[in-house]
Amino acid sequence: MTGTEGEPRTIRTAVVGYGLAGSVFHAPLLATNASYSLDAVATSDAGRQAAASSRLPGVEVVRDGAAVLERAADLDLVVLATPPMTHYPLAKAALEAGLDVVVDKPFAVTSAQGQELVDLARQLGRVLTVFHNRRWDGDFLTLQKLLAVQGVGEVTRFESSFERWSPTIGKAWKARATAADGGGTLFDLGSHLIDQAIQLFGPATVLHAELTARRSDERADDDVFLVLRHHSGVVSHLAMNMLCAQQGPRFRVLGSIGGFTKHGVDPQEPYIAAGGSPLDAEYGVEAAEWAGLLGRDGHLDPLPTERGNYPEFYRLLAEKILDGGAESPLPLPVDPKDAVEVLKIIEAAHELG
Incomplete structure (x- = not known):
């Protein structure tokens, strides 16, 4: 995290994916919260690359999550706003790279994948949360x-x-x-x-x-x-x-x-x-x-x-990260274990339906 002595620290952040979730939810919320610096956006779509460059001057636009992870040493947080099937591998790689992680919903495509990510984050001492933003509708x-x-x-x-x-x-x-x-x-x-x-x-x-x-x-x-x-x-x-x-x-x-x-x-x-x-x-x-x-x-x-108050998600997350991250007693905006329970309900519904 950046910030010299006496100055507020900022959470160096990358958003992976710049479709609806990345462009309408995550990037605007991060860009308007002084606790974060939005340093990179990843998208492989040329039109979205141009849109990100236009709307977010000074933000580096890269092709994909792999390019973001290559910059892990210069980041603190990665936000995954990509299709669901990519959530588990990207979140796992980001946690193993030493980054805190926000995953858009659905957390993963199985509850077993979600639980594995919860366990991995705990083992590595990283912050992991899920963007169930409609708690703030x-x-x-x-x-x-x-x-x-x-x-x-x-x-x-x-x-x-x-x-x-x-x-x-x-x-x-x-x-x-x-x-x-x-x-x-x-x-x-x-x-x-x-x-x-x-x-x-x-x-x-x-x-x-x-x-x-x-x-x-x-x-x-x-x-x-x-x-x-x-x-x-x-x-x-x-x-x-x-x-x-x-x-x-x-x-x-x-x-x-x-x-x-x-x-x-x-x-x-x-x-x-x-x-x-x-x-x-x-x-x-x-x-x-x-x-x-x-x-x-x-x-x-x-x-x-x-x-409505979607900014509250990132306010709570910043408090948690800046207070010591996974070791802080402050609550996460969304406990990822809650998201695992959601996936269990989805799995049961698929079995019945």
Whole structure:
């Protein structure tokens, strides 16, 4: 880490992959956090190389993860924003090169791979975390706050969905990827929904799974419905659909004294994609008309949405690394063991579906 005596240290960072995850999530969050210096971006795509050079002046643009690892001595942290099948080998190589590692979701393509990475990081004394960023969606933060004060009473059912109208597959690797490669919406959107459900209601088992491929070029799944039973007694219904012409609620929570229904999707991703900055006053702020409704039919009140806060992930990570890394008692933004549990649910769903 750079920084002379008396000056703040900065975490020298490289982002591997500059598609949606690298360009919209990781690079903007890192570039606007003074605890990090974004030193390198890796992408083999010529168009993305040009975009990275234009948007990130002074950042070295290299071809791939191997080129980043050749510079390991001049780095502290590597962020993997690459297709899922590359996560395990790249994360393993980065840890063995002495780097701390952020892995985008899904953590790996099997829970065994994920657990091996967790064990390796512990053995090597490196920081390892997984970018389950939707723990900082505004609607999810709102729901967490509501449940903390038992705003709907005892929860009996939790419904959560990510539904999109995407009749064609826009990315070449997604069109090629099978479930064994980490392809499909269960690995993609499902990783978020499962993680959120477990964060809210604790460990769970899969009671029912429907996995369907409706698009002609889909090699894994693009329409998924899961039923989870949490050890706490709550039942979660999770739906992911890439061919949905009319979207339902993002969340519906039913409880003993009321319910909460929320439509719409967190605005942070489209805001950055449109050229906004995480430092803008409007960043993460949802329009008032998208507020969820709390109560019972006939007695519904709007519940304003909390401000979304993806930058919190990298703030917490910087605190951990700068406080001593793996030896620090400070928490990780996401414990990678949580991501292993998500993969176990995905594996169980594949077996049932």
